[in-house]
Amino acid sequence: MPVTSADSSPEPAARPAAPSGPLLEPSAHPGRESTGFAVTARHGEKARAGVITTPHGEIATPAFVPVGTKATVKAVLPESMADLGAQALLANAYHLYLQPGHDLVDEAGGLGAFMNWPGPTYTDSGGFQVMSLGAGFRKVLSSEFSGGEKARTASGEDDAVAEGKERLAHVDDDGVTFRSFINGDEHRFTPEVSMQIQHGLGADIMFAFDELTTLMNSRGYQERALERTRLWALRCLAEHARLTAERTHRPYQQLWGVIQGAQYEDLRRQAARDLGAMDVEGWSFDGFGIGGALEKENLGTIVGWVTDELPEDRPRHLLGISEVDDLFTAIAAGADTFDCVSPSRVARNSAVYTRTGRVNLTGARYRRQFSPIDETCDCYTCTHYTAAYVHHLFRAKEMLSSTLCTIHNERFVVRLVDEIRAALGTGDFDALREERTGAYYGSPR
Ligand SMILES: [Zn+2]
DSSP, X not given: OOOOSXXXXXXXXXXXXXXXXXXXXXXXXXXGGGOEEEEEEEETTTEEEEEEEETXXXXXXXXXEEBOTTSSOTTSOHHHHHHTTOOOEEEOHHHHHHTTOHHHHHHTTSHHHHHTOOSOEEEOXXXXXXXXXXXXXXXXXXXXXXXXXXXXXXXXXXXXXOTTOOOOEEEOSSOEEEEOTTTOOEEEEOHHHHHHHXXXXXXXXXXXXXXXXXXXXXXXXXXXXXXXHHHHHHHHHHHHHHHXXXXXXXXXXXXXXXXXXXXXXXXXXXXXXXXXXXXXXXXXOSEEEEOSOOOGGGHHHHHXXXXXXXXXXXXXXXXXXXXXXXXXXXXXXXXXXXXXXXXXXXXXXTEEEETTEEXXXXXXXXXXXXXXXXXXXXXXXXXXXXXXXXXXHHHTTOTHHHHHHHHHHHHHHHHHHHHHHHHHHHTOHHHHHHHHHHHHHSSOO
């Protein structure tokens, strides 16, 4: 049903912004007590290893969480994702809301059951895709988080706006009205709608609905957007409590608040303090996401401001990173989990990560490389196929090229983060960072 103004009924059916009666006690959900987070090792000022417990299993952190935008990591079986060591997968609420619809996924038993992935799952709030459509984003790290194919450019790098696009999303204090990327139909997301969609999708870890800004927004706009995100966070907690009470037949779903504030130290710190202490009748966030516009050179600084202020006993997810140096920087600054669409997106464009940097397999030098893409890689592709064969697949435009390269790239990032986690336990983090960034970029970072 098209929506024409902020007062119209959103899809799905409108529900009250705040529950009318008292909320369920957080402990009243039978699954709540079996979820949580424990720190198992620390290194330096901020870095830590730990374990997130969900109804679908544990996630040893730091962990890289591959993105399966539409309930599939493109071109790769869920079984292969498990084999390559992925501990959890993240799907995009926006895409699954539009197709096939969260009610259908709910009927199927939730995201994991629907896609035959028995492990933990995450969904984002839908806010990033909704708000990045048509906004004049410059290249920021978080633009990598977009699941939209329209963000792809020939270089494999991402910019969140496609050429010639009109602005397709309008934000007001109550929510966001936007047009479907599939057929142009108008839809509306509010904090309550995002919670209803994510409860329907049934992921173990969900994110609060937040307003995404860009580095080009004015300071004044950033302040107003941040206040809006704070008020939306309160509404998300209330709706999450109501839905959890309604859905005790389902496994408990964690809700993580998202810290915005762009490049401003005072805004980031304030947002982290506000959401870290937020409490709606005993309901608080189970963890936190760090979102929004982050320039690569400020990544560690900004994550550091936020983790300074957040409670130590809850996990932190950094949205949209997978570069080798960014992972070390974010983990050193106290982030625990990460997602990114890049490893699979660039793989489909023939770009692969190797110990000594990123390369493109369509290059003539691979035509007769009858050895693996990367001799040091233990992935299924590198243990069964040669670079020459994958080069041929790309030249011949065969679909198997995407499968083999995605397996390789996802394994590369998952394994790197696994190695970092091990190094946090043995005190070798700094040595590993120097070695791996040195090999990848030519000099340590
Ligand atoms: Zn490999």
